[in-house]
Amino acid sequence: MRKPVAEGRVLSAAEGRVDVDGVFDVVVIGGGSAGLAAAAAVAESGPYRTLVLEREEYLGGVLPQCVHDGFGLYLYGESLTGPEFAHRWVERVRGDGVPTALAATVLSVEGPGSDGLLRVDALGASLGGRATLAARSVVCATGCRERTRGALQIPGGRPAGVLTAGSAQYMVNVANQLPGDKAVVLGSGDIGLIMARRMTLEGAEVRLVLGQEATGLVRNHIRCIQDFDIPIRYGWGLASVHGYGQLQGVTVAPLRADGSFDLARREYVRCNVLLVACGLVPEREVLGSLALAPDAPGLFLCGNANVPHDLVDQVTQEGLRTGAAAAAHAAALSGKPAPALPDDLARMAGLSVREPKGRMGDMAGDVPSGHQRIVCTVCPTGCVMEASGRGGVAGNTCPRGEEFARRELACPTRMFTGTVAVAGGRRSLVPVRTERPVPRDRLFDVARACRRLNVKAPVRMGEVLKSDIARTGVALVATGECERAAHGGR
Amino acid sequence: MDVDVAIVGAGILGCTMARALARYRLDVCVLEAAHDVGEGATKANSGLVHTGFHPRGGSLKGTSCVEGNARFDSIADELQVPFERVGALYVAFHPAGMEHIAEKRERARLNGAGDLEVVSGDEARRLEPRLSERVVAALVAPTTGIVSPFELALATARNAAANGARFEFGFEVDAIERVSGRWELRTKDGRRVRAPYVVNMAGEEAALLDVQVHSADLVVRPRRGQYVVFDKQEGGLAGKEPIRHVLFQAQETDEGGTLLAPTVDGNLLAGPTSENVRSFADNATTQAGIEHVKRVARKLVPDLDFGRVITEFSGIRANIVNVEKEKKDFVVRVSAPGFVSALGIKNPGMTSAPALADRALRLLGEQGLRLENNPAFDPRDQGPVHRRPFMDCIASEQHALLGADARYGHVVCRCERVTEGDVRSCLHDTLPPRTLDGLKRRLRCGMGRCQGAFCTPRILEVMADELGCAPWEIAKGERGGRVVKRQVKRACGSR
Numbered sequence: 003m004r005k006p007v008a009e010g011r012v013l014s015a016a017e018g019r020v021d022v023d024g025v026f027d028v029v030v031i032g033g034g035s036a037g038l039a040a041a042a043a044v045a046e047s048g049p050y051r052t053l054v055l056e057r058e059e060y061l062g063g064v065l066p067q068c069v070h071d072g073f074g075l076y077l078y079g080e081s082l083t084g085p086e087f088a089h090r091w092v093e094r095v096r097g098d099g100v101p102t103a104l105a106a107t108v109l110s111v112e113g114p115g116s117d118g119l120l121r122v123d124a125l126g127a128s129l130g131g132r133a134t135l136a137a138r139s140v141v142c143a144t145g146c147r148e149r150t151r152g153a154l155q156i157p158g159g160r161p162a163g164v165l166t167a168g169s170a171q172y173m174v175n176v177a178n179q180l181p182g183d184k185a186v187v188l189g190s191g192d193i194g195l196i197m198a199r200r201m202t203l204e205g206a207e208v209r210l211v212l213g214q215e216a217t218g219l220v221r222n223h224i225r226c227i228q229d230f231d232i233p234i235r236y237g238w239g240l241a242s243v244h245g246y247g248q249l250q251g252v253t254v255a256p257l258r259a260d261g262s263f264d265l266a267r268r269e270y271v272r273c274n275v276l277l278v279a280c281g282l283v284p285e286r287e288v289l290g291s292l293a294l295a296p297d298a299p300g301l302f303l304c305g306n307a308n309v310p311h312d313l314v315d316q317v318t319q320e321g322l323r324t325g326a327a328a329a330a331h332a333a334a335l336s337g338k339p340a341p342a343l344p345d346d347l348a349r350m351a352g353l354s355v356r357e358p359k360g361r362m363g364d365m366a367g368d369v370p371s372g373h374q375r376i377v378c379t380v381c382p383t384g385c386v387m388e389a390s391g392r393g394g395v396a397g398n399t400c401p402r403g404e405e406f407a408r409r410e411l412a413c414p415t416r417m418f419t420g421t422v423a424v425a426g427g428r429r430s431l432v433p434v435r436t437e438r439p440v441p442r443d444r445l446f447d448v449a450r451a452c453r454r455l456n457v458k459a460p461v462r463m464g465e466v467l468k469s470d471i472a473r474t475g476v477a478l479v480a481t482g483e484c485e486r487a488a489h490g491g492r
Numbered sequence: 493m494d495v496d497v498a499i500v501g502a503g504i505l506g507c508t509m510a511r512a513l514a515r516y517r518l519d520v521c522v523l524e525a526a527h528d529v530g531e532g533a534t535k536a537n538s539g540l541v542h543t544g545f546h547p548r549g550g551s552l553k554g555t556s557c558v559e560g561n562a563r564f565d566s567i568a569d570e571l572q573v574p575f576e577r578v579g580a581l582y583v584a585f586h587p588a589g590m591e592h593i594a595e596k597r598e599r600a601r602l603n604g605a606g607d608l609e610v611v612s613g614d615e616a617r618r619l620e621p622r623l624s625e626r627v628v629a630a631l632v633a634p635t636t637g638i639v640s641p642f643e644l645a646l647a648t649a650r651n652a653a654a655n656g657a658r659f660e661f662g663f664e665v666d667a668i669e670r671v672s673g674r675w676e677l678r679t680k681d682g683r684r685v686r687a688p689y690v691v692n693m694a695g696e697e698a699a700l701l702d703v704q705v706h707s708a709d710l711v712v713r714p715r716r717g718q719y720v721v722f723d724k725q726e727g728g729l730a731g732k733e734p735i736r737h738v739l740f741q742a743q744e745t746d747e748g749g750t751l752l753a754p755t756v757d758g759n760l761l762a763g764p765t766s767e768n769v770r771s772f773a774d775n776a777t778t779q780a781g782i783e784h785v786k787r788v789a790r791k792l793v794p795d796l797d798f799g800r801v802i803t804e805f806s807g808i809r810a811n812i813v814n815v816e817k818e819k820k821d822f823v824v825r826v827s828a829p830g831f832v833s834a835l836g837i838k839n840p841g842m843t844s845a846p847a848l849a850d851r852a853l854r855l856l857g858e859q860g861l862r863l864e865n866n867p868a869f870d871p872r873d874q875g876p877v878h879r880r881p882f883m884d885c886i887a888s889e890q891h892a893l894l895g896a897d898a899r900y901g902h903v904v905c906r907c908e909r910v911t912e913g914d915v916r917s918c919l920h921d922t923l924p925p926r927t928l929d930g931l932k933r934r935l936r937c938g939m940g941r942c943q944g945a946f947c948t949p950r951i952l953e954v955m956a957d958e959l960g961c962a963p964w965e966i967a968k969g970e971r972g973g974r975v976v977k978r979q980v981k982r983a984c985g986s987r
Contacts, residue, residue, distance in 0.1 A: 057906060107903035125911075127898040132890060150943040152721075152803030159776045160805065162973030169945040177949045179963050179976040204980055246773055247971030274977070287907075287941070423983035430983055456983055 020053060020101040022133045027332035028052040028325070029122050029137040031108050031288065034063020035314050036305025036321035037143035038091040043325025043351075045098035047341035050329050053135070054095065054102040055124055061095075061102060062088030063145055065314065066482065067172045069433040070196055070419045072221075076315040076355045081379070083419055085433045085482040087314060089463055103128040108288050111140055111301070118335050120300050138332035139300045141324055142289055146282040146306040148193075151243070154280055158242035163249030167197040167279035174200055175421055178430040182275025186252050187211040188240045192218045192312075194279030199226035201277075203420055203449040208232045210271050212254055214239055220386050221377040225416065229442060240276075241268055249274050282310040300335075302328045315355050322351040356383070376410045378403040415439035418448045419481070422467060427459030427484040434467060437477040447472040459486040495521040495658070497861070498677055498687035500665055500701060501694035502526075503534040504645040505837055508845040509691050510652035510659075512853055517864045520657040521685060522649070523677060525664035525697070526970050528930045529923060530645035532695040533838065535933065536775070536807030537717070538753055538761060540738060541637035542840040543580060546749075549602025551821045556847035557840045558604040561635055567846065570871040571647035572880075573639060574756040580636035580738040581616055583627045583792070589742035593631045596742075600633070608633055621733050622793045636738050640756050641842050642933045647874065650922045654873035655866070659923060660685070665694070668704045675831060689861050691852055692833040696772040696810045699835055706827035710835050714772040715811040717764025718781035720789070723800045723941045724758040732795065735760055739792045749839075750788035757936065762789035762796075764807065773971075775806040802941050809838035824851045830859050875922025881935060882911045904954060905947040907940020915951060916958045929969035931955065948975060 028044045030037045033056030044052040060066060065073070068084030075081055082090075095102065106126025113120040122135040148166040163182055165173075167189065173179040174197075183206040187194045190213025198208045211227060211234040227234050235254070241263045242253040255268040286293045286307050295301075304324035305317045322343070329341035343351065370388075376395075378385040380402045387397035387407050395407040409415075417439045421431040440448055451472035461467070461484040471478040497513055499506045502524035513520045526532075541564050547554035568575030584593050593610055600608050609632045616630035617623045653659060663685075667678045671686065678684045692701050699712035739752040753761045765781045782804055789796055812820055812835070822844065823835040832852045841848075857863055879885075882893060882900045893900040893913065900913030918925065918934050925931040928938070928951070937951055938944030944951075952963040952975060959966075964976040 057903065105902050107906060107909070109909070125901055125903060127894075127901040129901075131894040131901055132887070147942045148945055150802070150945060152943050153801060155720075155782055155798075155801060155804060157777045157779045157782060157804070161971075162968035162975050165948070165975070166945040169948065173949045173976065174980055177953060177963075178980050179949055179952065180978050180980045181975060182977050241779075242776075245973070246775070247969075248973035421981065423981035425983040427983075431981060453981055 018104055018128045019130060020103045020128055022053075022129050022135050024051075024136070025119060026051050026053055026135060026137040027336065027338070028139045028141060028328045029120075029135055030054045030141045030143060030325075031111075031122070032056065032063065032143035032145060032305070032307070033058075033061040033102055033104075034143060034145050034305065035065060035088070035091065035317045036145070036307070036324070037063070037141065038088075038095050039318045039321025040141045040143055040304060040325030040328065041100045042091065042094050042098055043322045043343060043347055044329045044341075045095070045100045046347060047326055047329050047343045048333065048339055050332060050338065050341070052100055054100060055106045055108055055122070055126075056102060056104050057107045059105045061092045061104070064168065066433075067168075067175045069175045069421060069481065070200070071417050071435060073314045076313070076353055077318060077350050081417070083433060083435055083481045084314075086463075089482070091318070111142070111289050111292055114298065114300050118300070137300070138335045139302060139328035141302045141304060141328050142286055142307050143305045143321060143324075144285050144288060144307040146310050147285045148278070149281045149283060151276075151278050154278065156240055156243060158253075159245045161243070161245035161247055161249045163245070163274050164243060164276045164278065167193045167277040170275070170277050171197055171200065174204060175433065176429070176431065178423075180204065180206070182249070182273070183207065184209055184273045185275045185277060186240075186254075186271055186273040187277045187279060189213065189279030189281070190218055190234060190236065191279055191281070192222050194218075194277065195222040195226040197277055197279065198232050199230060202230045202232060203445070205453070206275075209273055210235065210254065212238045212240060214257060219384070220375070221379070221384055224375065224377055229416065229445070239263060241265065243276065249276060252276055282306065284309060300328075300331055302331075313355065319351050319353065319355065322347055326351075374411065376407045378406050380406050414442040416442045416445055418445055420449060420452050422452050422455050422457055422478070422480075424461060424484045425456055425458050426487055427461070428487045429484055432457065432461045432480050432484045433482040434478050435481050436471060436474070437466075437479050440474045440476050444472060444474050448474060448478075452478070459484050493521065493685045495519040495685060495687045497521075497689045497691060497856070498523055498675070498685050499691045499693060500677070501532075501692070501698065502529040502645075502649060502659060502661075503532050503693065503695050504530065504641060504648070504842045505695070505834060505845045505848060506691075506693040507645045507648040507652060509693055509849045509852060510657040511648050511655070512849040514652045514655035514657050515866055515869045517866045520652070521687070522652075522657060522659045523663040523665060523685060524659065524661050525694075527661045527926050528970065529649045529659075530642045530933075531970050532772075533807055533809050533841070534645045535642050536719070536805055537641055537809075537839060537842065538719075538751065538764065539638055539641050539755055540753060540840070540843070541575070541639055542843045543600060543608070543633035543636045544603040544605045544840070544843075545582065545596040545600035545608060545631065545633055547599065547603060547840070548818065548821070549599045551603075552824070553822045553840065553844065554599060554603030556822065556844035556851070559847040560840075560843045560845060561605075561637070563846045564637055564639070564843075568639065571644070571651060572872070572874070573643050573647050575637055575639045576756060577635055577637040578737055578754060580633040580740060581620060581623070582631040582633065582740040582742065583616060583623065584629045584742040585624070585626050585791075586628065590629060592742035593629060596631055605633075605635065620735065620737050620739065622735065622795055623739070624792060624794055638738070638754060638756050639842075644842070646923065646934065650874045651871065653922055654875045655869050665701060668701060670828075689830045689856055689859065690832070691856070692827070692831065693837075693852075695837065696808065698810065698833060698837075702827050702833045702835060705831050706833070710812055710823065711814040712810045712836055713813045714769050714774065714808045715838070716767050716769045716774060716806050716808050718777050718785060718806045719761055719763030719804060720782060720785050720801050721803045721805070722760040722762070722796075723802045735793060741788065741792055750785055752789055752792050759802075762786070768811075769808070772808050775808060777804045777806050781806075803943055810836055811838060812836035822848065824848055824855070826855050826859060830856075832856060832859075877917065877921045879917065881914045883909045904950050905935070905937035905940065907942050907947075908936040908938075910935045910937040910947075912954055915954050919955065919958050927967045927969050928952065928955070928975065952976060
């Protein structure tokens, strides 16, 4: 059986088995950020029976592979990494006593029948095989998938080495598989930029990032592209893929206003991996024909399965609200008391999450020479400032921003996030970050030190893996867990 | 190695030939340059069992097509491959198209497919509600069917193998020589097979082999066809009627034979284009090709949603170029004593395969091959390990599989619902896959709407574990590209 990762545990016949008999108040499909928040909301708002069905062998959805930070700025006022953010909700749901069926795939959802119940057909060893669950409410929190090369209809050869950015992220950060070492990234949204940085830090050469238009957060543009001098072109697209066996290269060309390529100005870029980061599609095919009836009584959609969100904070909020609504529907059917969210969850659900400032699209024009663009990370607002060489700062909305800009000018620092190899563990990588930001020009040193570093399982969340990484004077801490392997690992 | 009959090529025709010969007491060996069956034209085409109204009346192409079509029900039943006679509509958009319809109707009659009905545009739209309002008439071919070409070739090969035929993969015939009354086939690396009888069914390579024993009378060049594949729910779940028939159009201009066809897996296929290319290896798609397919598809069914396209692909067919169009036909002939060649086999090659194999068999008999019935031949045997994927099993079978191995309860490919148990079992099947693509063609893992974005790294881990290798040692396909270049980080004490 595949070794579990992140929050997962090895499933055996005895372990991880959940009781599927009887009627559930709420069945949550998907144990990612939306599903976990929904489950917590259900469990903590009344005497409801709930269950989370997760198709992977770990909880957290896409978060365990998002080893970078920037999660939870609104909900927690801190910049957490993906695994850390997931850990909080996994712990919370476990603390609530919600059963979670891992490696359990939902095959269909039907109903509601004359009894008002929805039927969830699912498969998984944790369910004792194939099971049909009866539920008063079903929360569909199945996330989204990426648009692929095929969906984008990008012409050319059909070689190995063309994959989506999220797929590459799972490979590099979780599965310990490097897809290539000369990369082109198509798409300048946040996922594309973050993968450009990850590949660079893991020793690959990112030869070009292509963006149809400037999207994504300026923060990511600066920290993922500018910091590493990665070539990026806006207004350019991918005209063709070359190679039969292995990807050999791509033809890139400027896009005209009508969306066609100006092939007279095309260029060939040699590469052995192409990361496609061109948008997300809600994934709710599991609902079958019910996907066309979103108002079916008892059926609730939330998170990226509803609509792709920019921030996990928003997904979590939607999960909380949806969980409460699903519980209310179940309560009305069963005669149980109406749900009441506990104060902290109600507060979280009600927080105003503003769209972060500083999108690339708003940043037309180059920075004047001698000036530097700085994105403030003191608070979630993310003011985009311009600092002149003479020490003038503009664009900040509070004094803390100016102070941040001066520090950034004197000695820019960055949080390092990445992974470290684990020996004897149930997984071969554990996510890490530096305890506090390190000087920007030391990031590669830290990355190299992380590649050399080896730790032994078990690894605990928050454990200091190296007290002084790459002689920066800063400690390297684990942002995830890794159990010892049952039989010596791999 | 000495055998009675050596078949060159494990495409649908070579596999069908092997199965035909396995019915007799003969030592048969299939020599295939690639490392899997169906790696040539077989793996990438429209997947149609044609009625036989396209080929010239009375041609081998036409008559073998009609004969093969009639045999598909029993073939599909014996080999347990999905086959559906969905029927075809050959539609005309204008009065000139009526002439095409009349001509096709006559061809069908001459080829032995009987009298096909011609219906009005309204009647055609009753049969296929999303058909264009512009359609004025349609030729109805109820016997046209759909099948998965790779699945058919594999099941045919497995059945041949289970009945004693041997398959030698990676055997690229480099030289053929007559040595003391037998043919000797050699590879560059010194492997050799001797046989008194050779059947050359090497598809794209067949003409190159043929000239080693026969004058170079036929020139075969690659012709490429590009396709666009729609997600399964184009139809029901998109709130629209699914397309149920194969839709051909009477050509107005140079639109090629572009068609729309449902697949046995529930997808919708649009294509192919028809373009000469330089190399049989050139399976690239082009912007122009994809646009062409979309344009013709939209002409047939105007409300197609191209946002539901999940992938594109190309197939290469072997096209005879030095015979004028109206005289062009399949060629199955004795090229030298005991040496039978099948040349220029393209569409409807899969439909024609049973009849073409029989023709080759007859020619071998005329050349002196003794055909003595093999009483042990079992037309259904697929080998000891083979079984249906978990999701295709009935509840009691699923229960038994889960009891034996809980990994059948672990879905690794969510789009096509392939379990970890399926992947592991498939790797030990008769004629097992050696690459990720080989696995994909057998189980459909990675063929769905996510195109492997979720499952590929996970399936590589399962494959590597089951085969005892590393993920970066597993090739994507026949041409050897790798999805994984190497490990990101190496832990001490690990591989």
